[in-house]
Amino acid sequence: MLSIPHNSNGSDGLMFEPTRRDGSPMDRAYAELRMRNEPLVEITQIKGTSEVHPSLSPNDEWANFEIMERYIGGSQSVTKFHGSYVREALKDGILMREKVGFNPFKMGFIGSSDTHNAAPGSVEERNYFSKVGRSDGLPEQRGSTPPKGAKTWPDDTPDSAHALTPYQAWGASGLAGVWAEENSREAIFAALRRKETFATSGPRIRVRFFASYDYPDDLAHRTDLVHEAYAKGVPMGGDLAPSKGPSSKGRAPKFLIWGVRDPNSGYLQRAQVVKGWVENGAAREQVFDVACSDKLALNRTTWRCPDNGAGVNMATCEPDRFKGDVELRTLWTDPTFKPGQRAFYYLRVLENPSCRWSTWDALRNGTPPNPTLAKTIVERAWSSPIWYEPRA
Amino acid sequence: MSVLRRIAREPLVHFLLIGALLFGGLTAVKSLRRPVVRLDAQDLNQLGAYWEAQMQRPPSKAELAGIIGERIDEELLAREALRLGLDKGDMIVRRRLAQKMAFATDDVAQSAEPSEATLRADFARTADRYAAAGRVSFQQVFFSGDRPHGGAAKAAGQALERAEEGGRADPTGDPFLFPLAYDDASLQDLLRDYGAAFVKTLETAPVGTWQGPVLSPYGWHIVKVTARRKAAATAFEAVRDQVRDAWLAERRGAANAAFLHSLRKRYRVVVAGVPED
Numbered sequence: 001m002l003s004i005p006h007n008s009n010g011s012d013g014l015m016f017e018p019t020r021r022d023g024s025p026m027d028r029a030y031a032e033l034r035m036r037n038e039p040l041v042e043i044t045q046i047k048g049t050s051e052v053h054p055s056l057s058p059n060d061e062w063a064n065f066e067i068m069e070r071y072i073g074g075s076q077s078v079t080k081f082h083g084s085y086v087r088e089a090l091k092d093g094i095l096m097r098e099k100v101g102f103n104p105f106k107m108g109f110i111g112s113s114d115t116h117n118a119a120p121g122s123v124e125e126r127n128y129f130s131k132v133g134r135s136d137g138l139p140e141q142r143g144s145t146p147p148k149g150a151k152t153w154p155d156d157t158p159d160s161a162h163a164l165t166p167y168q169a170w171g172a173s174g175l176a177g178v179w180a181e182e183n184s185r186e187a188i189f190a191a192l193r194r195k196e197t198f199a200t201s202g203p204r205i206r207v208r209f210f211a212s213y214d215y216p217d218d219l220a221h222r223t224d225l226v227h228e229a230y231a232k233g234v235p236m237g238g239d240l241a242p243s244k245g246p247s248s249k250g251r252a253p254k255f256l257i258w259g260v261r262d263p264n265s266g267y268l269q270r271a272q273v274v275k276g277w278v279e280n281g282a283a284r285e286q287v288f289d290v291a292c293s294d295k296l297a298l299n300r301t302t303w304r305c306p307d308n309g310a311g312v313n314m315a316t317c318e319p320d321r322f323k324g325d326v327e328l329r330t331l332w333t334d335p336t337f338k339p340g341q342r343a344f345y346y347l348r349v350l351e352n353p354s355c356r357w358s359t360w361d362a363l364r365n366g367t368p369p370n371p372t373l374a375k376t377i378v379e380r381a382w383s384s385p386i387w388y389e390p391r392a
Numbered sequence: 393m394s395v396l397r398r399i400a401r402e403p404l405v406h407f408l409l410i411g412a413l414l415f416g417g418l419t420a421v422k423s424l425r426r427p428v429v430r431l432d433a434q435d436l437n438q439l440g441a442y443w444e445a446q447m448q449r450p451p452s453k454a455e456l457a458g459i460i461g462e463r464i465d466e467e468l469l470a471r472e473a474l475r476l477g478l479d480k481g482d483m484i485v486r487r488r489l490a491q492k493m494a495f496a497t498d499d500v501a502q503s504a505e506p507s508e509a510t511l512r513a514d515f516a517r518t519a520d521r522y523a524a525a526g527r528v529s530f531q532q533v534f535f536s537g538d539r540p541h542g543g544a545a546k547a548a549g550q551a552l553e554r555a556e557e558g559g560r561a562d563p564t565g566d567p568f569l570f571p572l573a574y575d576d577a578s579l580q581d582l583l584r585d586y587g588a589a590f591v592k593t594l595e596t597a598p599v600g601t602w603q604g605p606v607l608s609p610y611g612w613h614i615v616k617v618t619a620r621r622k623a624a625a626t627a628f629e630a631v632r633d634q635v636r637d638a639w640l641a642e643r644r645g646a647a648n649a650a651f652l653h654s655l656r657k658r659y660r661v662v663v664a665g666v667p668e669d
Contacts, residue, residue: 204584221567258569263609325538327569
């Protein structure tokens with residue numbers, strides 16, 4: 001048995017609070033119980049994405065993705081973002097491990113749609129057809145076309161924080177991916193248990209993520225790379241122990257990064273590694289671009305790819321042709337690695353921009369998109385983290 | 393003596409005695425009329441069976457006492473809630489009742505077994521629902537569309553030439569996230585992962601030779617189909633039970649719709665002051 005908590009973004013800081021629910025401190029037994037029961041967390045779904053909030057990670061330019069700042073099933077605003085978002089919880093977790101010796105937030109990722117309309121899916125932007133059925137089944141009900149069949153938007157159109165219903169802030173999001181040996185209940189459940197899982201915001205992007213000290217430098221170009229990756233390293237969801245042996249002692253880990261596009265969705269623009277670590281008693285984070293599309297050169301000072309310039313034709317929602325890559329595949333060594341610093345790493349792969357579902361609704365209706373909503377989004381996939389555990 | 397007699401004649405004493413008798417009598421009557429929570433042998437068997445189904449062993453004596461205690465507590469709370477009218481205006485209670493009513497009409501609508509002729513006619517009408525997808529086994533070598541200057545198509549073409557000469561593919565391809573060999577894979581699944589053009593090739597390519605280059609959303613491939621099973625119409629006998637279930641479900645759906653329709657005739661529906669017709 002395992003349970004997967006969801007919609008931490010709507011918990012107003014409760015989901016990952018640093019104490020037990022009654023305010024008493026956590027202990028090792030509690031942390032172990034929690035990790036036994038809840039090894040995974042939902043990082044994205046229709047009612048918003050819970051990876052990261054822009055106010056928590058101001059240096060992550062892609063943090064502002066399908067953010068929903070309301071209570072679930074109510075109109076009350078969320079005010080406490082710390083404790084509601086997964087990346088922050090992972091950071092709190094490694095900090096607790098460092099300070100008190102246990103980590104209650106060592107979670108792998110999945111995505112899901114959470115539809116309540118008896119139809120799975122509803123995760124494609126161009127084919128989003130509601131989450132709850134009767135109350136958001138029509139574009140007008142979900143705020144993507146003007147009220148009462150009008151052709152234009154009134155000047156006082158409320159933004160998502162003030163709209164009467166939460167539906168316009170919802171995103172067409174959420175699939176779970178699992179790396180299992182075979183398509184059987186046992187194999188899939190075992191993969192969930194060991195957190196060899198990933199999440200996407202809807203497209204069937206496939207991601208692979210491995211770490212080792214011993215990968216050959218040409219691993220990403222070898223046809224037996226998956227076999228080698230398993231044989232010599234750990235997959236997503238796993239623990240990386242300190243390096244041992246004369247050849248690798250103190251060396252930085254190498255990460256095999258691999259993302260492949262969904263043939264029915266956009267091309268990929270960049271692959272990123274999100275790192276969290278403990279330094280001088282505080283948890284820090286950095287987002288590293290590690291693979292760029294279109295043969296663009298990675299800036300290894302800022303760790304950013306240049307913009308590949310991909311755009312969307314807003315009259316048709318057609319993306320630009322010949323921008324972005326089918327796959328992003330590389331071997332990356334962490335340049336900031338310190339053997340004594342506890343850390344986690346996860347992969348995030350970004351698509352080129354594409355029309356948001358609300359823009360598709362407007363296009364089909366022949367009216368302008370809701371001026372308070374984002375017109376395009378950047379679809380993405382997240383691997384479960386790999387944790388570097390310096391001491392047993 | 394005279395004191396006792398005087399007390400016996402005192403009206404206050406009569407009053408108290410009669411009061412005490414009445415009180416005792418009424419209490420006795422009331423306790424006889426106390427509502428009874430009764431669990432019979434059948435209930436106990438069911439409780440035991442539920443427990444056993446979950447735990448895969450019979451309950452111990454202490455566990456049994458606990459289950460019975462819980463069941464009684466639940467009954468007491470439920471009875472008291474009903475007495476206080478807590479079921480009124482409760483969404484969950486309403487939903488459950490509606491659900492039960494729907495189940496009940498389902499049962500009532502249980503139609504007679506359809507005849508063989510009916511089922512065959514129904515199958516003839518819906519045969520495409522039961523057709524099995526085509527399946528294919530193949531090997532492939534992949535050349536990534538990310539190779540510069542259209543290099544993938546050229547490399548794939550060269551690889552194909554070599555494969556045609558040598559009879560087997562050389563390992564010049566790029567790493568690929570999907571399998572390089574498929575065994576009896578459904579064309580429907582392949583369509584989702586590779587797109588229509590690629591699947592068309594798999595459906596039509598001659599068996600046993602390297603073919604291509606074929607374009608997919610990922611790049612260029614050369615493929616060798618090793619076995620193929622065509623999409624096949626399924627025989628009625630193989631799916632008889634499914635046809636029967638579908639027929640019954642359709643009947644049930646129609647009966648439920650008719651029942652709801654009749655309810656709308658028996659009730660007047662008024663929404664926000666406006667009667668529906």
